[in-house]
Amino acid sequence: MSEVLLSAKNLTKRYGGLAAVNNVSVDLWTGRVHAVIGPNGAGKSSLTNVLTGDVPLSSGTVTLCGKDVTGWSPEKIARQGMGRSYQKTNIFLPFTVWENVRLASQSRTPQAARWFSDTRGNSAGFSVTTERATRAIELAGLQHRTTAIAGTISHGEQRQLEIAMSLATEPRVLLLDEPLAGMGVAEAERMVELLLKLKKDHAIMLVEHDMDAVFALADQLTVMVDGQVIASGTPAEIRADANVQAAYLGEEH
Numbered sequence: 001m002s003e004v005l006l007s008a009k010n011l012t013k014r015y016g017g018l019a020a021v022n023n024v025s026v027d028l029w030t031g032r033v034h035a036v037i038g039p040n041g042a043g044k045s046s047l048t049n050v051l052t053g054d055v056p057l058s059s060g061t062v063t064l065c066g067k068d069v070t071g072w073s074p075e076k077i078a079r080q081g082m083g084r085s086y087q088k089t090n091i092f093l094p095f096t097v098w099e100n101v102r103l104a105s106q107s108r109t110p111q112a113a114r115w116f117s118d119t120r121g122n123s124a125g126f127s128v129t130t131e132r133a134t135r136a137i138e139l140a141g142l143q144h145r146t147t148a149i150a151g152t153i154s155h156g157e158q159r160q161l162e163i164a165m166s167l168a169t170e171p172r173v174l175l176l177d178e179p180l181a182g183m184g185v186a187e188a189e190r191m192v193e194l195l196l197k198l199k200k201d202h203a204i205m206l207v208e209h210d211m212d213a214v215f216a217l218a219d220q221l222t223v224m225v226d227g228q229v230i231a232s233g234t235p236a237e238i239r240a241d242a243n244v245q246a247a248y249l250g251e252e253h
């Protein structure tokens, strides 16, 4: 059954006199993709950053999986069920795909379990960590690339790896920042398929410039311009919205 996993109310983020995010509210439901679109500088990354706790809010509240997480650290918010894919910045390029995902999975292992590791890394948490990593790699469709060095795999596979690393922490909410950026047609199609698979068990917020992908994936859209929401609704409602057409989409959708 679909439920609200993240509810953000009246979020504002100010940088000096500029409101990068200006009174924005967003709900994310399990089983749904909520796309956030808007021109460059609209505030999409700032919105993502305040939701993950990477950047402190000026005002507003965020409830995640039933808890008020406003003001929590990014690590605590992650443990409460938040996963985020960065644009490749998290990948250790000299490490294998497996090592990258295993490390991400380990970051979820409580500190106490790490204390009881022996020198080979065996511990109560070891098999759980390994199982989580294995599941994440399979879900992201990278099981045939586990031994490949991350720096040598294709751009599209690196984006899949980012998502696998995020899945290894077993998030319930996924914030995806331009997962299709720089992809060719075939890679983009594979990523859209992957995201459709992931949305069954996750609430997804998708920030993306590729409008074909956005309209293929989104159940709900929020359109931001200059920090503010100018429209929010279903894909059909957004396509028909005159303000959106004028501000962003042009004539093509």
Ligand SMILES: Nc1ncnc2c1ncn2[C@@H]1O[C@H](COP(=O)(O)OP(=O)(O)OP(=O)(O)O)[C@@H](O)[C@H]1O
Residues within 6 Å of the ligand: 015, 018, 020, 038, 039, 040, 041, 042, 043, 044, 045, 046, 047
């Ligand atoms: N750390 C910061 N300090 C000052 N201003 C910032 C900071 N981060 C973002 N901004 C400003 O906030 C506004 C929104 O930026 P943001 O990066 O959130 O937009 P965006 O919609 O993600 O853009 P893009 O699509 O280009 O990534 C911009 O005017 C930007 O210059």
